[in-house]
Every structure is written in C-alpha cells, then in structure tokens.
Amino acid sequence: MHWRGSHPLAETVEAFEALKKAGKIRNWGVSNLDAGDLDELASVPNGSNCVSDQVLYHLGSRGIEWQLLPKCQKSKIMVMAYSPLGQGPILRKPALGRLASKHNCDAAAVALAWVLRHPGVVTIPKATQPDHVRANVKAVDVKLDAEDLAALDATFPPPKRGSPLGMT
Ligand SMILES: NC(=O)c1ccc[n+]([C@@H]2O[C@H](COP(=O)([O-])OP(=O)(O)OC[C@H]3O[C@@H](n4cnc5c(N)ncnc54)[C@H](OP(=O)(O)O)[C@@H]3O)[C@@H](O)[C@H]2O)c1
Numbered sequence: 001m002h003w004r005g006s007h008p009l010a011e012t013v014e015a016f017e018a019l020k021k022a023g024k025i026r027n028w029g030v031s032n033l034d035a036g037d038l039d040e041l042a043s044v045p046n047g048s049n050c051v052s053d054q055v056l057y058h059l060g061s062r063g064i065e066w067q068l069l070p071k072c073q074k075s076k077i078m079v080m081a082y083s084p085l086g087q088g089p090i091l092r093k094p095a096l097g098r099l100a101s102k103h104n105c106d107a108a109a110v111a112l113a114w115v116l117r118h119p120g121v122v123t124i125p126k127a128t129q130p131d132h133v134r135a136n137v138k139a140v141d142v143k144l145d146a147e148d149l150a151a152l153d154a155t156f157p158p159p160k161r162g163s164p165l166g167m168t
Pocket of ligand 1: 002031032054055081082083084085086087088091106108109124125126127128129131132133135136168
C-alpha cells in the first residue's frame with residue numbers, strides 16, 4: 001500500500017490476505033505509514049502480518065530514527081528506505097567525499113552503507129547509469145566505524161525530537 005488513502009485499513013488488509021490465500025502474493029507491506037498508523041494497522045484483523053514499511057530515509061532525512069525505526073525493529077517490520085541517496089544533492093557534501101576516499105568507494109556507497117548499518121533495514125536506490133549501479137553495490141562491503149559515523153553525525157545531525165514522517 002503506497003500510502004494511506006480514503007479506504008479503511010481493515011478492508012485493504014482483508015484484500016491483501018485474500019491475494020495471499022489465492023497464491024497471488026507471498027507477503028504484503030505498506031509505505032509512508034508513521035508510527036501511529038502502524039499501531040492502527042496492528043489493531044485490525046491480520047494487520048500484524050505486514051512485513052515492511054517503505055519510508056523516506058537518508059542522511060539528510062533522519063526523522064525515523066526517533067520512533068518509527070525502533071518500533072519497526074521491535075515489531076519485526078522490515079524498514080525499506082526509499083530515496084536513500086536523497087535524490088543526489090547530499091552526495092556532494094565533503095564529509096561523504098572524505099569517507100569515500102577512506103573506503104575506496106563512491107560517496108553514494110558510503111551513503112547506502114550508512115542506511116544499511118541498522119539491523120532490519122533494506123534500501124532501494126534508483127540508478128539509471130550502469131556505473132552508478134556498479135558503484136552502489138559496493139555499499140555492502142563498506143563497514144563504517146564509530147569515527148566515520150561521528151563525522152557523518154556532525155554534517156547530518158540526528159533528530160533531537162519527534163517529527164511527522166517525511167515524504168518525497
Ligand atoms: N514509497 C514512496 O512513496 C517513494 C517515494 C519516492 C521514491 N520511492 C522509490 O525509491 C527509489 C529511489 O528513490 P529516488 O529515485 O527518489 O532517489 P535516490 O535513489 O535517493 O536517488 C536517485 C538519484 O541518485 C542518482 N544516483 C544513483 N547512484 C548514484 C551514484 N553512485 N553516484 C551519483 N548519483 C547516483 C541517480 O542518478 P542516475 O539515475 O543518473 O543513475 C538518481 O538521480 C525508487 O525506486 C522510487 O520509486 C518511493
């Protein structure tokens with residue numbers, strides 16, 4: 001479910017479960033649901049069968065770290081980070097360039113490794129250029145240490161308070 005619309009969650013879940021029963025889908029997930037929406041989802045029949053929440057998450061947009069991410073980790077709902085490169089501009093920050101040199105990869109691979117450092121988080125970068133795809137796959141081998149993370153926190157501060165879920 002891309003985002004909450006006008007239809008009751010219970011009806012949408014009922015339809016997803018019918019598709020599962022018919023063998024059309026293996027699992028279902030949601031997108032752009034904030035912590036309160038997930039509580040509501042869990043309260044409808046079979047709502048707790050949700051396997052993932054696809055949400056905006058990148059260095060420049062860290063709001064989910066406050067409440068949504070820990071909640072999903074606790075409930076075993078996979079977080080699927082969309083726009084993990086912030087659609088491009090964040091890649092020009094010097095802090096990312098320095099870490100890219102240190103880890104012998106592109107700034108994008110550092111940004112993706114940063115997103116993937118959390119257990120229970122996967123990500124869906126978009127890349128139309130084959131060189132970008134090749135650069136991005138290197139993220140799985142980049143292990144950021146405490147010093148790297150502190151340098152990134154200095155440029156891209158973590159949230160100090162809760163805020164509504166960001167969307168692009
Ligand atoms: N659920 C939702 O509401 C929602 C909302 C927004 C997006 N999404 C999904 O999230 C996915 C990706 O998000 P996005 O396209 O918004 O943003 P993104 O993945 O953060 O950024 C994509 C941009 O980054 C560039 N890029 C990729 N790899 C790069 C690299 N190694 N070096 C430099 N630039 C690089 C791409 O350029 P090239 O194309 O030139 O390679 C493209 O311009 C898509 O599948 C999209 O459908 C979901």
